[in-house]
Amino acid sequence: MRLSIARLAKPVLHGYFRSSCSWRVRIAFALKGIEYDQVPVNLIRDGGQQYSSQYKALNPMQQVPAVEIDGVTLSQSLAVIQYIDETRPGQQLLPADPQKRAQVRMISDLIASGIQPLQNLYVIQKIGAEKVQWAQHFLNRGFQALEPILKETAGKYCVGDEISMADICLVPQVYNAERFKVDIEQYPTIKRLNAALMEIEAFKTSHPLCQPDTPEDLR
Structure with a gap:
């Protein structure tokens, strides 16, 4: 409802x-x-x-x-x-099925609480010269946990064959990892899911390089 x-x-x-x-x-x-x-x-x-x-x-x-x-x-x-x-x-971005809904929340929270805050702008500005190594460490640590979880939950997308909040969290995190030169080849499930999602129009049009405030030299 x-x-x-x-x-x-x-x-x-x-x-x-x-x-x-x-x-x-x-x-x-x-x-x-x-x-x-x-x-x-x-x-x-x-x-x-x-x-x-x-x-x-x-x-x-x-x-x-x-x-x-x-x-x-x-x-x-x-x-x-x-x-x-x-x-x-x-x-629907959160499944009605309780188990799938819990899996979506688990994956979303792992990314939103366990990975992203440790390599966001505010944190790495505080780290200083070691910021890239810091970001790479925590991105790899998070992806090492996320990869086996997604092997169990994924179908076409993160949880089964329907796009959910978990997919919404995954794609921006992969983009961040690529910016920090993390080797995504180590994580075949994450790589596969990200590639599938980036074929979808909603993920393309919302991309950072397509926004009104994107600097001209990045477009």
């Missing part, structure tokens, strides 16, 4: 083109066919626009994304994905 909520305006996504958490939300919106507006928050320029008082009022953690939707502001990507899944029709 989908909640009945008066929707007065399009959702607004405050995000950054390269943020994996922002990308997750863009993928979810695209899969659901939801139109939304984007407000860029540049994590580099001016010392980081996420640290402005105006943005802090939206997201006290001063991270992206922040999503204004249905009169509320949500600031964690998995919470946003679950909310739109529960309030909008269309493709």
